[in-house]
Amino acid sequence: MTWLGWESLGGVLTSGPAVSSWSNGRLDCFVRGTDSALWHKWFDGGWSGWESLGGILTSSPAAVSWGRGRIDVFVRGTDSALWHKWFDGGWSGWESLGGVLTSEPAVCSWASGRLDVFARGTDSALWHKWFDGGWSGWESLGGVLTSGPGAVSWGRGRIDVFGAGTDSALWHKWFDGGWSGWESLGGILTSTPAVSSWRPGRLDVFVAGTDSAMWHKWFQNGWSGWESLGGVLTSAPAAVSWGPNRIDTFVMGTDSAMWHKWWSAVPTVRVHAKVLTAPNIPIATMLQRMRDVYASVGIAVEHASTENLNLPTLNDVDVGACTLGNTTAEQNALFANRNNAGANDVVVYFVRSTVPPFNGCAAHPAGRPGAVVVQGATQWTLGHEVGHVLGLFHVNDNDRLMTGNGTANITNPPPDIIGSERTTMLNSALTQDI
Numbered sequence: 001m002t003w004l005g006w007e008s009l010g011g012v013l014t015s016g017p018a019v020s021s022w023s024n025g026r027l028d029c030f031v032r033g034t035d036s037a038l039w040h041k042w043f044d045g046g047w048s049g050w051e052s053l054g055g056i057l058t059s060s061p062a063a064v065s066w067g068r069g070r071i072d073v074f075v076r077g078t079d080s081a082l083w084h085k086w087f088d089g090g091w092s093g094w095e096s097l098g099g100v101l102t103s104e105p106a107v108c109s110w111a112s113g114r115l116d117v118f119a120r121g122t123d124s125a126l127w128h129k130w131f132d133g134g135w136s137g138w139e140s141l142g143g144v145l146t147s148g149p150g151a152v153s154w155g156r157g158r159i160d161v162f163g164a165g166t167d168s169a170l171w172h173k174w175f176d177g178g179w180s181g182w183e184s185l186g187g188i189l190t191s192t193p194a195v196s197s198w199r200p201g202r203l204d205v206f207v208a209g210t211d212s213a214m215w216h217k218w219f220q221n222g223w224s225g226w227e228s229l230g231g232v233l234t235s236a237p238a239a240v241s242w243g244p245n246r247i248d249t250f251v252m253g254t255d256s257a258m259w260h261k262w263w264s265a266v267p268t269v270r271v272h273a274k275v276l277t278a279p280n281i282p283i284a285t286m287l288q289r290m291r292d293v294y295a296s297v298g299i300a301v302e303h304a305s306t307e308n309l310n311l312p313t314l315n316d317v318d319v320g321a322c323t324l325g326n327t328t329a330e331q332n333a334l335f336a337n338r339n340n341a342g343a344n345d346v347v348v349y350f351v352r353s354t355v356p357p358f359n360g361c362a363a364h365p366a367g368r369p370g371a372v373v374v375q376g377a378t379q380w381t382l383g384h385e386v387g388h389v390l391g392l393f394h395v396n397d398n399d400r401l402m403t404g405n406g407t408a409n410i411t412n413p414p415p416d417i418i419g420s421e422r423t424t425m426l427n428s429a430l431t432q433d434i
């Protein structure tokens, strides 16, 4: 998994940003400008200019998509009440939802036709109000908050709410038929948390830490530790998932501009090295050459582990005709050694030689993906053999990694992988989104 760099979206901010994805390929951002009005900017292929929605704000905005073609925006007005404005072909006027707020609102769509709003009241407790045909009264969820709440829908019929408690720790409460008690997630907060669901069963939470850097924690069956994403923050972060395997995060930087950072899963081949005889070209060099070639088609190579194996009877391994699906007893014995390797990890056995002699051989027993590479292999043999393991076949073209004429005869280093080969590699279960 990879965090990409920060990009600046420019400088009208006086509040933390609020973000809402509104349809596939579209991203809407709302902020309070230097004139205290609400400003809006969106991404749809490229970033638009800013547009002003008018001027009643005393809090950062909260935004939510609520059905196709509709955006709902909530803010605290000059009367401390919650105000609501929506876009449905055009922008409506503002409507007031009443006056219990002492924090920024948090908003979460929870089902078709329903909208849930959370705010901190004058008693510092969390209050909840919802729209379902009409607006409900406010209900109190109890009193640990010292920050604005962050809320997110996480699966059918469930809402998760996060707040900073009186101990500055992050607290979590959820609705699933009824409201749970609060649970503490630990104590590095200096900002309101921002939350983004990323896919079923996963929940991502972002906060500013005591070092002013952005911190990230996620739930996937259990809560992870915190990780730091670096230090440009002067506002609470806002986060939104925008498409499979993508998270977008927005913050106000020290220059008061809005900054954007995103997370994207990267297709990755995980390689474990099992060494019977070290090759003449170091394994690290072969891995770097493999990375150079695979990076040209957007595939990362992770060196997951190295283990020395003392198996002298398999060091000149009988590979027969080296055909996939037809392995020898010696290959079966060698490929049984998969310490540390997951089911979809590739294990490469570095041996003295094969019988008959090849530079390598990618034939492997079912369920044990891997290859052998011999002592006298070339700098390209590792990437070539793993290419076979990922489903590639020989071609008669010495400009390409998968040349069948021997990788020693490659004429244009680094060699090519063509588009159809890339598709095959990405479709392999051995290319994992990490």
Ligand SMILES: [Zn+2]
Pocket (backbone or CB within 6 Å): 384, 385, 388, 394, 404
């Ligand atoms: Zn080959």
